[in-house]
Amino acid sequence: MLKKIPLHTQxxxxxxxxxxxGIVAIQVGIPAWLTLDWxxxxxxxxxxxxxxxxxxxxxxxxxxxxxxxxxxxKLSRIGGKTIVTFLITTVIAICTGLLLVNILxxxxxxxxxxxxxxxxxxxxxxxxRALAAAELxxxxxxxxxxxxxxxxxxxxxxxxxxxxxxxxxxxxxxIALLQIPKKKAEPVIAFFDGFNDLIIQVVNYVMLIAPYGVxxxxxxxxxxxxxxxxxxxxxxLLALLKYSLIVLxxxxxxxxxxxxxxxxxxxxxxxxxxxxxxxxxxxLAFSTSSSSATLPVTMKLTEEELGVSENxxxxxxxxxxxxxxxGTSLYQSIAAVFIAQALGMELTLSQQLMIVLTSTLAAIGSxxxxxxxxxxxxxxxxxxxxxxxxxxxxxAPDRILDMFRTVVNVTGDVVVTTVVASTEGxxxxxxxxxxxxxxxxxxxxxxENT
Numbered sequence: 001m002l003k004k005i006p007l008h009t010q011x012x013x014x015x016x017x018x019x020x021x022g023i024v025a026i027q028v029g030i031p032a033w034l035t036l037d038w039x040x041x042x043x044x045x046x047x048x049x050x051x052x053x054x055x056x057x058x059x060x061x062x063x064x065x066x067x068x069x070x071x072x073x074k075l076s077r078i079g080g081k082t083i084v085t086f087l088i089t090t091v092i093a094i095c096t097g098l099l100l101v102n103i104l105x106x107x108x109x110x111x112x113x114x115x116x117x118x119x120x121x122x123x124x125x126x127x128x129r130a131l132a133a134a135e136l137x138x139x140x141x142x143x144x145x146x147x148x149x150x151x152x153x154x155x156x157x158x159x160x161x162x163x164x165x166x167x168x169x170x171x172x173x174x175i176a177l178l179q180i181p182k183k184k185a186e187p188v189i190a191f192f193d194g195f196n197d198l199i200i201q202v203v204n205y206v207m208l209i210a211p212y213g214v215x216x217x218x219x220x221x222x223x224x225x226x227x228x229x230x231x232x233x234x235x236x237l238l239a240l241l242k243y244s245l246i247v248l249x250x251x252x253x254x255x256x257x258x259x260x261x262x263x264x265x266x267x268x269x270x271x272x273x274x275x276x277x278x279x280x281x282x283x284l285a286f287s288t289s290s291s292s293a294t295l296p297v298t299m300k301l302t303e304e305e306l307g308v309s310e311n312x313x314x315x316x317x318x319x320x321x322x323x324x325x326x327g328t329s330l331y332q333s334i335a336a337v338f339i340a341q342a343l344g345m346e347l348t349l350s351q352q353l354m355i356v357l358t359s360t361l362a363a364i365g366s367x368x369x370x371x372x373x374x375x376x377x378x379x380x381x382x383x384x385x386x387x388x389x390x391x392x393x394x395x396a397p398d399r400i401l402d403m404f405r406t407v408v409n410v411t412g413d414v415v416v417t418t419v420v421a422s423t424e425g426x427x428x429x430x431x432x433x434x435x436x437x438x439x440x441x442x443x444x445x446x447x448e449n450t
Contacts, residue, residue: 007207011283014214021215022222032223040220046213049206050284050293053199055157057296058318059170060196065314066174067189075175075315078420082316085416086324087360092258093326093408094359097250097333098352106242107341164322196314203296214287221399243338244397250330251408259415267422269306277305278414285410289402291321294410302414309426316420320413327408331401332359332377339381339390351384358383 005013025035066075101107150156150165157166177185260271275282281298288294295317302313333355340347347355358380377391421427 007210007280010211011214011280011287014211015218015283015287018215018218019222021219025219025223035220035223039216041216042209043213043216043220046206046209046216047288047290047293049209050288050296051290053202053206054292054295055166057196057199057203057299058321059157059166060192060199061299061310061314062167062170062318063174063177063192064189064196065311066171067177067185068311068314072175072178075178078312078315078424081420081423082319082416083323085419086320089254089258089262089326089412089416090324090329090360091356093250093254093330094333094356096253096258097247097330098337098355100246100250101334101337101341102352104242104246105341106246107338107343167318167322170318199296200300203300207297210284214283217287243334243394244401246338247331247334247401248404250334251327251404254326254330254408255411259411262415262419266419267427269418269422269427274306274414274418277301278411281410281414282407285406286403289399289406291325291406291409291413294406295321298410298414302417306414306418307428308417308421312421312424312426313417316417317413320416321410324413324416325409326412327405328376329359330408331405332380335377335391335394336380336384336386339393340384340386342393343387343390345386347384354383355380 022035024030025032148164148168150162150169153166153169156162156169177189263269263271263274278298278301281294281301284297285291285294291298298321299313299317302308302317303310336355336359337347337352381387381390418427
């Protein structure tokens with residue numbers, strides 16, 4: 001019976017049941033250890049399964065994607081379109097955040113007592129993140145380029161935070177396959193093509209436990225937020241409600257205004273159909289807070305639901321999961337100004353322009369994993385002279401906001417991929433394919449075997 005329910009519906013049910021369980025567990029006093037020791041591990045297994053296949057998928061798909069482009073000129077053209085579009089959407093996201101936070105001024109309404117309590121509560125965590133950010137700040141301006149080149153490819157493939165290094169190698173390897181004799185290149189391409197199909201099949205297996213993993217993640221999140229004092233989480237969230245609503249407003253503006261405009265301008269895909277096609281990936285992004293972990297599902301849906309060619313998805317999406325963070329950039333711009341307002345600091349126009357620059361660069365450097373945005377936010381704060389300890393003010397709702405901004409990150413990746421595919425003539429005339437196993441009324445495995 002369960003396998004006849006579309007997977008995205010199963011995931012929604014898992015989210016709702018996890019939320020209900022978490023609230024009930026807090027209200028009736030179910031011991032936190034019961035949830036954290038016996039339920040949360042299911043969610044951890046699910047996330048680990050997705051992370052397990054993210055890196056090999058990026059490696060194989062990028063090598064295949066680049067080598068299948070046929071010539072270097074096509075690679076440079078698609079790469080140029082991709083990076084420029086990513087940069088444009090990132091700048092739009094940052095400017096949207098700055099506009100909202102300057103008009104609505106959420107930081108002025110934060111009570112001094114609440115500010116001091118938050119600073120005290122998260123002082124240790126904020127200090128640890130500040131140290132990590134300080135190390136980044138002391139690095140050479142060219143350090144991001146240095147970090148992009150792996151010393152050891154095999155070591156890089158074991159660390160999801162080093163995905164940019166794997167992307168770099170995969171692109172170089174794909175270019176090399178275009179330039180060596182075809183007879184020698186073909187066996188290598190065939191290997192990675194088969195390996196890519198293997199990983200996609202593993203994705204299907206991992207997705208079988210998606211509803212249970214999402215339930216466990218949501219249930220444990222609610223319990224962890226409450227901690228020993230159930231009222232603490234509510235008080236903290238209420239104190240920062242205005243800030244959170246502004247962040248959410250900006251994120252929904254990107255989702256419901258900017259992205260539809262891009263699709264309407266460059267493609268024939270209707271946004272309602274687009275949204276329906278990638279809904280399972282959005283739900284996974286919401287529950288895992290990781291665009292990297294969601295990448296395998298995002299790639300499969302973009303190809304099978306939207307009909308984007310594998311040549312485009314295998315190049316643009318892994319790159320997007322690494323350098324395109326629209327939701328994170330928007331959040332960083334709002335959070336930086338909010339913290340300055342809460343601390344009674346007035347930011348000049350030049351300082352806010354610095355936020356645009358540093359947030360754009362931070363988006364490129366952010367790993368697609370939960371919590372990475374906070375460390376990069378400290379870099380942004382330091383660039384405009386705002387005390388890094390101020391991140392304590394926004395850490396209470398950050399885990400929840402991280403879930404929403406990851407949805408925007410993933411959606412932005414697919415929007416840009418669809419736009420690039422359309423400009424390259426590698427997108428069906430806005431028509432969705434109907435045979436996707438993630439939305440069909442039959443099991444994933446049954447669909448794959450037909």
